Structure formats: structure tokens, C-alpha cells
Amino acid sequence: xxxxxxxxxxxxxxxxxxxxxxxxxxxxxxxxxxxxxxxxxxxxxxxxxxxxxxxxxxxxxxxxxxxxxxxxxxxxxxxxxxxxxxxxxxxxxxxxxxxxxxxxxxxxxxxxxxxxxxxxxxxxxxxxxxxxxxxxxxxxxxxxxxxxxxxxxxxxxxxxxxxxxxxxxxxxxxxxxxxxxxxxxxxxxxxxxxxxxxxxxxxxxxxxxxxxxxxxxxxxxxxxxxxxxxxxxxxxxxxxxxxxxxxxxxxxxxxxxxxxxxxxxxxxxxxxxxxxxxxxxxxxxxxxxxxxxxxx
Amino acid sequence: xxxxxxxxxxxxxxxxxxxxxxxxxxxxxxxxxxxxxxxxxxxxxxxxxxxxxxxxxxxxxxxxxxxxxxxxxxxxxxxxxxxxxxxxxxxxxxxxxxxxxxxxxxxxxxxxxxxxxxxxxxxxxxxxxxxxxxxxxxxxxxxxxxxxxxxxxxxxxxxxxxxxxxxxxxxxxxxxxxxxxxxxxxxxxxxxxxxxxxxxxxxxxxxxxxxxxxxxxxxxxxxxxxxxxxxxxxxxxxxxxxxxxxxxxxxxxxxxxxxxxxxxxxxxxxxxxxxxxxxxxxxxxxxxxxxxxxxx
Numbered sequence: 001x002x003x004x005x006x007x008x009x010x011x012x013x014x015x016x017x018x019x020x021x022x023x024x025x026x027x028x029x030x031x032x033x034x035x036x037x038x039x040x041x042x043x044x045x046x047x048x049x050x051x052x053x054x055x056x057x058x059x060x061x062x063x064x065x066x067x068x069x070x071x072x073x074x075x076x077x078x079x080x081x082x083x084x085x086x087x088x089x090x091x092x093x094x095x096x097x098x099x100x101x102x103x104x105x106x107x108x109x110x111x112x113x114x115x116x117x118x119x120x121x122x123x124x125x126x127x128x129x130x131x132x133x134x135x136x137x138x139x140x141x142x143x144x145x146x147x148x149x150x151x152x153x154x155x156x157x158x159x160x161x162x163x164x165x166x167x168x169x170x171x172x173x174x175x176x177x178x179x180x181x182x183x184x185x186x187x188x189x190x191x192x193x194x195x196x197x198x199x200x201x202x203x204x205x206x207x208x209x210x211x212x213x214x215x216x217x218x219x220x221x222x223x224x225x226x227x228x229x230x231x232x233x234x235x236x237x238x239x240x241x242x243x244x245x246x247x248x249x250x251x252x253x254x255x256x257x258x259x260x261x262x263x264x265x266x267x268x269x270x271x272x273x274x275x276x277x278x279x280x281x282x283x284x285x286x287x288x289x290x291x292x293x294x295x296x
Numbered sequence: 297x298x299x300x301x302x303x304x305x306x307x308x309x310x311x312x313x314x315x316x317x318x319x320x321x322x323x324x325x326x327x328x329x330x331x332x333x334x335x336x337x338x339x340x341x342x343x344x345x346x347x348x349x350x351x352x353x354x355x356x357x358x359x360x361x362x363x364x365x366x367x368x369x370x371x372x373x374x375x376x377x378x379x380x381x382x383x384x385x386x387x388x389x390x391x392x393x394x395x396x397x398x399x400x401x402x403x404x405x406x407x408x409x410x411x412x413x414x415x416x417x418x419x420x421x422x423x424x425x426x427x428x429x430x431x432x433x434x435x436x437x438x439x440x441x442x443x444x445x446x447x448x449x450x451x452x453x454x455x456x457x458x459x460x461x462x463x464x465x466x467x468x469x470x471x472x473x474x475x476x477x478x479x480x481x482x483x484x485x486x487x488x489x490x491x492x493x494x495x496x497x498x499x500x501x502x503x504x505x506x507x508x509x510x511x512x513x514x515x516x517x518x519x520x521x522x523x524x525x526x527x528x529x530x531x532x533x534x535x536x537x538x539x540x541x542x543x544x545x546x547x548x549x550x551x552x553x554x555x556x557x558x559x560x561x562x563x564x565x566x567x568x569x570x571x572x573x574x575x576x577x578x579x580x581x582x583x584x585x586x587x588x589x590x591x592x
Contacts, residue, residue: 033395036388040405043465046420047408049431053423062429111315114308126312133323135578137526139547140571141326143340143554143564144333148326167322170315199307228413230529235555246415250533253419260423267416274411282404289470290477 047271054264061260076265084252086266088242096158096233096244097226100165101219104173107166108218109211112177113203117186127178133171138232149236156238164232169222176291180214181207217288220281227274245270334565339558346561353565362541362549363566370545370573373460374524381464381520382513385471392472393479403476407469414529417466422534425449425458452542455535459543462530467523471516478512479505514585521581525574546570 053061054076055069080086111130115123145164149155154163184207192202208215230246237243249270252263278285334353339345357363392402409417424431425448433445448458482505490500528547531537537544537552544552546566554563 029394029396032391033397036391036395036402037398039388040402043469044405044408046417046424046465047412049424050420065423065429065431065434107314107318110311114311118308122309123312126316129324130315130319133319135575136323136327137522137547137571137574139526139528139550139567141323141330141567142550143560143567144326144329145322146340148322148329163318164322167318170319170323174315199311203311224411228415230413230415230532231551246413246529249419250415253422253533263419264423267419270416271412275408278404278408278411282400285407286473286477289473 050264050267050271053261054268056261058259058261061264076261077269080262080265080269084248084262085242086245086248086269089245089248090269092233092237092242093227093244093246096161096165097223099158100162100226101223103162103166104169104222105215105219108169108173109177109208109215110203111170112174113181113207115174116178116181117189127174130170130174133168134175138168142232142235146235155236158237160236161233164236165226169218173218173222176218177211177214180211180291184210213284213287214291216281216284217291220277220284221288224274330564330568333561334568336561338561338564340554340560341558349561353562354569356562357566357569362544363546365541366544366546366549367573369456369543370525370547370570372456373463373527373545374521374577376460377463377524377527378517378520380460381468381471382516384464384468385516386475386509388468388472389475389479393476403473406472409466410469412466414466415533417462418530418533421458421462421465422449425534449535450539452539455539455543459527459530459534462534463524463527466530467520471520474516475509475512478509482508510585510588513588514582517585518578518582522574522578525570525577546573 049065052067052069053065055073056067057073057075060067060070115127115130146155149160154160188206189202192206197205228246229244230250233244234247234250237247242248245266249263249266252259252266333346335348335350336346337349337352388406392399392406395402427433427447427450430448432448436442436444446454449455486504486508487500490504495503526547527545528551531543531545531548532551535543537548541549547570550563550567550570553566554560
């Protein structure tokens with residue numbers, strides 16, 4: 001800087017070449033922006049394709065899959081809701097997701113809190129025991145699990161999948177919540193304890209509200225996993241009745257192999273709720289992933 | 297005082313109890329009994345069939361051509377998915393990080409496929425791949441590239457490649473978000489200082505960005521490898537393991553053998569084999585990658 005100030009001609013040259021470099025950089029940057037927008041459009045195009053297909057008749061889909069629907073036709077959704085067991089499947093998916101998440105949020109943060117705050121050898125062992133679960137894939141215990149559900153008499157009930165979802169969330173949930181709780185000062189709890197609050201109300205009234213960002217991330221990511229789950233509900237829920245959205249879509253493909261219009265309507269019903277939540281709670285999605293990744 | 301302290305500790309142990317019970321009953325107990333079941337000839341229905349047969353299941357597995365084909369497919373999917381999804385995700389993250397406008401909207405667009413289930417993603421692409429009215433062959437025809445038209449799912453090696461394409465489309469956004477967060481965590485001063493010292497774009501990328509992304513590499517490569525080794529839903533809906541057994545992976549074979557052919561002893565032994573493969577590859581990969589990390 002000082003050198004260019006001392007020599008005005010050099011300063012002018014440098015400024016000119018910098019301006020040229022900046023113009024070149026600008027052009028490149030705008031080119032990249034344009035390119036990435038095109039790639040992004042290609043990425044979302046299969047979703048767009050599903051949406052237009054859901055609004056077309058089967059004949060229209062087969063004739064020209066890329067064409068826009070000739071009119072806003074909701075016949076597929078009407079058939080789906082009146083002639084199939086899809087509405088029951090939607091209710092099942094909602095029920096399983098909401099009830100499991102509520103129970104997970106009752107069970108997991110409390111355990112993580114006790115593990116983090118007690119910090120003895122015993123709780124360290126419990127922590128390691130819980131975290132080990134992240135290494136165990138569902139397929140490794142899926143077959144004996146059914147024997148066990150039958151033994152407990154909860155095979156073919158909602159209690160089965162809900163219990164499996166709670167158990168399956170302990171490993172990751174403990175990891176996420178203990179690391180978050182570490183960052184919360186103990187002083188608040190100590191003063192509440194002097195004021196005579198019991199452990200239970202200290203946790204639920206004072207600590208739990210401070211965990212909200214962590215809880216939100218957990219509910220969103222875990223809930224998405226449950227909503228999108230396929231294999232476990234297919235195997236565990238009673239046969240002969242509606243199971244979940246994904247299981248219904250899977251069986252539609254076998255049963256109604258030529259009614260793609262109806263299946264696309266089901267696909268849209270499966271995507272829309274998640275898309276709405278995503279738009280509303282975007283920052284928690286991003287936070288949840290990056291928090292989970294940093295801790296994992 | 298002492299007595300009150302004891303009580304407080306015990307209450308905290310009670311906090312852990314529900315998580316402990318669910319996790320032990322529905323993850324650890326069935327996982328542990330998998331070890332035993334793998335040595336039996338259980339058919340999943342009659343308890344009379346649950347006879348101890350030693351290593352017969354494992355002998356059966358390691359001498360069957362079907363297993364080696366499934367293992368090969370599993371490794372091909374896992375390796376190519378891990379590599380390609382990270383290349384795509386990192387490229388997208390770097391570009392998104394540098395664009396002028398619409399960062400959030402582009403990031404969301406890439407993230408949308410992550411929100412939908414494997415079943416739905418698989419279904420949409422099955423229709424897009426369709427040989428008679430699929431969008432992809434249609435597009436090739438309209439570009440007068442009929443020579444490139446394919447039977448995407450009906451024969452090998454197309455079927456396996458088509459599945460990998462769907463996985464990359466669906467999951468790239470997830471890893472992109474992690475890379476993007478890591479990129480944004482790199483202090484701007486480092487790049488500026490290097491630029492003043494005369495480092496080129498490539499030198500800065502090679503010597504600043506790459507080492508500081510090492511943590512994100514570890515996480516993403518590990519997550520992708522485990523995801524790749526466990527792929528199930530997309531195969532279930534797109535090929536059902538076919539044509540023949542050509543796209544069967546180990547997870548899919550566990551399901552087919554255990555629930556389709558009711559050979560649950562064999563299925564469990566297969567699941568144990570998969571578990572060991574995941575453990576070995578996962579631990580090896582993490583150990584190698586951790587060594588290369590740089591702490592800031």
C-alpha cells in the first residue's frame with residue numbers, strides 16, 4: 001500500500017489491473033451462479049414431475065410424461081381418498097411419528113441430563129453402552145425383534161413400532177443431548193435446588209426449556225426418519241390393513257401396476273407435509289444435521 | 297444433608313431408567329440373541345425348528361454364489377456411492393458458498409430430495425426410467441440420441457448404476473449441508489492472508505480449505521459408507537433385487553431369506569456377517585481419516 005502511494009503511475013496501473021481482475025472474477029461468479037441454478041432445477045425436476053403427474057390422468061402420463069396437465073384435475077386424489085385405504089395409512093404415519101417423537105422427547109433428554117450431570121463411573125459406563133448402539137444396524141437385530149414382539153404380545157400393535165423407535169433413538173439422542181447439556185451452566189439448577197425444587201421439576205421447568213434448539217433438531221431429524229421409514233412398519237404392523245404411507249405406496253406398485261396416476265397422488269400426499277415443515281423450520285434442519293455431524 | 301444428597305443421586309438414576317429399559321429390550325437384547333439365532337435352523341414360526349446347527353449357516357453363506365453376488369453388489373454400491381456422493385456434495389457446497397445471490401434457495405433445492413423417503417424416490421425414478429413412457433428415454437429421443445436409450449432397470453449392469461444414480465440424487469444435499477457448514481467455519485483471515493502472500497486459488501484450496509475440511513471429510517465419508525452398505529428401500533421398490541438376484545445386496549438378502557423364504561436362522565447369520573463387515577470397514581475408514589485431520 002505505502003509503495004503504491006509513493007508512486008502515482010504504479011498506483012493507477014495497479015488499480016486498473018485490479019479492476020480488470022475483479023471484472024473477470026465477477027463474470028465467473030455470475031456464470032457459476034447461473035450454472036448452479038440450472039443444476040438446482042434439474043435436482044428438483046423429479047419432484048416437479050411427480051406433482052404434474054399427480055394432476056394428470058393415467059392416459060396423459062403415458063402419452064406425454066413431460067407435458068403440463070391439460071386442466072387442474074384432482075380425480076386421482078379423490079379416488080385415492082375414497083377408494084383406497086390410503087387415508088388410514090396417512091393417519092397411521094401421523095400417529096406413529098407424533099406419539100414416538102413425544103415419548104422420545106420424554107425419555108431421551110432426561111437420561112442424557114442425568115448422565116451428564118452425575119458424571120460418575122456408572123453413568124460413564126451407561127453412556128458408552130448407549131453410544132455403542134450407533135454401530136448396530138437395524139438389520140442386525142431385526143429378525144429376533146419379531147420373536148420378541150410376539151413374546152411380549154405387542155406384535156401387530158402400534159406399541160411395537162413405537163417401542164422400537166424409542167429404543168432406536170437412544171444412541172444418537174444421548175450423544176446429541178449430553179454434548180448440548182455440557183454447555184449449560186449448573187448454577188441455575190443449584191439455586192433452584194436451594195429454593196426447594198425437586199430434581200424432576202428442576203429438569204422439566206428449568207433445564208428442558210433451555211434445550212429447545214437441540215430438541216427441535218432432534219424432533220425434526222428423527223421425526224423425518226420415522227415418517228420416511230419403510231421396512232420396520234411393513235414387517236411389524238398387522239397385515240390386511242393399512243400400514244403407513246410408504247408401505248401403501250410400495251404395495252400400490254404391486255397391486256395397481258398400471259394406475260400410476262393414483263400412486264403419484266399418494267407420493268404427493270407423502271411429500272407435502274414434510275415440505276411444509278421444511279419451509280417453516282428450515283434453520284433447525286440445517287442445525288440438526290451439522291450438530292449431529294459434528295458430534296458423530 | 298448427606299441423606300438428601302443420596303436421594304438426589306438416586307433420582308438422577310431413575311431419569312436414566314426408561315431409556316435404559318427401552319434400549320436394552322429393543323436393541324441390545326435382540327442384537328445379542330442374533331448371535332445365538334445365527335447358529336440355529338430356525339424358520340421363524342415353529343419353535344421345534346430352532347435347533348443348534350453350529351456353523352452350518354455360515355458354511356452355507358460362504359459357499360453360496362448368491363451371497364458373493366450380494367456382497368459384490370453391496371461393495372460396489374457402497375464404494376461408488378461414498379465416492380460419488382462426496383464429490384457431488386463437495387462440488388455443490390463450494391459453488392453454493394461462492395455464489396452471489398440465492399444461496400439459501402439453491403441450498404434448499406438441493407436439500408429437498410433428502411426430505412423424501414427412499415420408497416418415494418425409488419418410485420419416481422422407476423417411472424422416469426420406464427422403457428415405454430419414461431422421461432429419460434423420452435428426452436433422449438427428443439434430442440435425437442436414440443442410440444443412448446437404455447433398459448435402465450431390466451438388465452445388468454444398468455440396474456445397479458441406475459440405483460446408484462437415485463441414491464446420489466437423493467442424498468447429496470445432506471452431505472452438501474455438512475460441507476457448507478465446514479466451509480463457512482473457515483476463518484476468512486486465513487484465505488486473505490494467504491492471498492496477500494501471493495497464494496493462487498488452487499494453492500489456497502489445497503493448503504487451507506482441504507486440511508480444514510478434514511473433519512467434514514471424516515464425518516461424510518463414514519456416514520456415506522454406512523448408508524451405502526445398508527441401502528434397502530430403493531432396491532425394494534425399483535428392482536426387488538432383480539433381474540434374478542442381480543441387484544440383491546446383503547441387507548436385501550437378509551430380508552428375502554428371513555421373511556420371504558422363512559429361513560430366519562440363516563437370515564440372522566447373514567445379518568451378523570453384514571454387521572461384522574460394517575464394523576470392520578467403518579472402524580478402518582475412521583481410523584485412517586482421523587489421522588489426517590487438522591485441528592484449528
